Amino acid sequence: MTRPMARSVRLASGEAWAVMDHAHTGILTSLRRSGAPIALPVWFVVLDRRIYVSGPAQSRKFARVRRDPRVSFLVESGAHWAELVAVHVSGHARIITDAALLARVATLFDEKYARFRTPRDQMPEIVRARYDTETTTLEIAPDERVLSWDNARLFEQP
DSSP: OOOOOOOOOOOOHHHHHHHHHHOSOEEEEEEOTTSOEEEEEEOOEEETTEEEEEEETTOHHHHHHHHOOEEEEEEEEOSSGGGOEEEEEEEEEEEOOOHHHHHHHHHHHHHHHGGGSOOGGGSOHHHHHHHTSOEEEEEEEEEEEEEEEEGGGGGOOO
16 A cells, blocks of 8 residues: 655745745744743844844843853744744854944844834833843854745645
8 A cells, every 4th residue: 555645845945045034023032041942022134044133232032142042943924724834943143243244134124124113202211212222133043954844835736
């Protein structure tokens, strides 16, 4: 008895990075001092198959990365199971200090998120004060294997 061949839901590398690049929000997981993971939604940009996250320098996510650079990052979309598309990377993060790279990343953030940002004058004072501080940017360098899936491929005709 022969079994039907299972279809692969895995995305090719270029497809996975295109999904990552076009996603709006990602889930960054870093490790607490105890080793417990903490996952947070973040805005991000992709440049040369690296993931960049920026935010207020005093944010604990940056302190966790300084202490332990191991991270994972996930993007997903799809309201129904048959529409689920996701990309997950594990890797190491580092704080970026190179001025030219920071400028490129800042430009990408502006291009991607300018229309979603709340104007500073419309923010409550306490929120404005938090975001009017020094920022930090981290770079996630993925490990070799990128996990990905697109469940819609299960329904494609051979």
